[in-house]
Amino acid sequence: MRPKISVVIPVYNVEKYINRCIDSILKQTFQDFEILLINDGSIDNSGQICDEYAKIDKRIKVLHKKNARVSAARNDGIKMAQGEFVSFIDSDDWVDPGMYKGMIEKAIEHDLDVIMCDFKKTSIYDTEKRTHSIRGGFYSKEHIKNELYHCLIMFENIEFPPTISNCVLLYNLEFLKKYNLYYDENIHYCEDSIFGSKVMYHARNFFYLKGKHYYNYFYNPDSTTNTYTEKKWHSFLKINDELEKFFMRTQDFDFSRQIKINMLYLTLNALGQIRHLDKGKNQKEKLICEIITHPRVAGIFDEFNLPKVPWKQKMAILFIKYKMVRLYSLLILNNAR
Known part of the structure; x- marks a missing residue:
């Protein structure tokens, strides 16, 4: 039977964090999902850890491949996904137990193309709740045009738009495929930005669960991102x-x-x-x-x-x-x- 959600997790040399990530999904109050672990050429024990999880839960599938970076790994996940909706999680992050229940209920209620929650930014020093400077709630296509097009790519104050963090969004899979929305595999940094902008341009509706800080983003100052x-x-x-x-x-x-x-x-x-x-x-x-x-x-x-x-x-x-x-x-x- 088709799952409601496909959770796509690119995995690359994260043996210290991957258990926390996968366990946080398995502990969800909503359990109708599959987990797609895309092992992107890891040279540590990440691949073996993924295989061990697949042995104990049939909802978990593992793809081992040569390293091609996160954009290609997410695209592999989209192509493998069987769910009605797809979610991306970074392998050093984790999610709160109620995330998918809260998001899927709204997605089904409003027949959504895209839904977004808020997140917490966590470092070794502290945790900070983050939200966006747009209103919460439902957006029709007209609302998107009137309220979000002006910040679809970038805010006037040189800040990224709300959809920069693809991991806090849940996407209707058929919607992504209808508009051929995949990641550009030649872009290896800020890939979320251009993907998110294209998604919101095409979306016929959108919902923002403002104040629901379900996603936990782990900030590593030594990351290649910085x-x-x-x-x-x-x-x-x-x-x-x-x-x-x-x-x-x-x-x-x-x-x-x-x-x-x-x-x-x-x-x-x-x-x-x-x-x-x-x-x-x-x-x-x-x-x-x-x-x-x-x-x-x-x-x-x-x-x-x-x-x-x-x-x-x-x-x-x-x-x-x-x-x-x-x-x-x-x-x-x-x-x-």
Whole structure:
């Protein structure tokens, strides 16, 4: 019999965390699910742990594959999924016992394409509840157009949209397949952003369980997510390409400013991470120069009014706009840890 929910978990070298993740799903008050563990070429004991779980619960299926990164692993999960809805969980995170019960009840009640809850951000030091600056409740297609299109890709204050965290969403599987909504496997960083934006553009309805902090996001400051690499910068440029390719051809809303603000966010993100590299000051300044003088970064400022942000951030943006590499380097490198 078809399960209600397919839970897709990409797994890569997480032997310290994977038990906590899987156990949190098995302890759900709602039990009509399957778990799809996509072992993405792990070289620790993660694959063996997945196999052990599959032996004790027939709802758990394991796919072992060569490493192809998280976007490809999630796509494998979508293709394998038998559920009516699909959920993505990162293998070092975990969920509260009532998450799927709370979400599936609303999904069925409103015949939803997408539903979202809130999350808790947990580090080794503390736990912080996070919510989004949009209203809770039901959104029709008209509500989505009127209330969410203006922040579908990026908020005006250079913040990501609510759907940036794909793991706090439950998706109707047929909806994803109808619009061919898969992850771009050439994008290895911020893949949630472009996927979430496309999903919400196509969705005929949406529900936000505001204040329901069901998902637990484990923040690791040493993660590759928080480290600058040249590959990451090229991935950021690819995101910009794909956003332009998709959203600049839409007729029902002008997304051009959001695309520029997104590129500005990615630029600031990359520059901010350079400060923490284990390199000399001159090497860091060279990397900063390469980014600030990149044609794609210069293109942000064509007919572009600066966003309404705090004055320190606005000053940093002006240094980027006018290619003041030395001043920008002084600004961020003097604040390096």
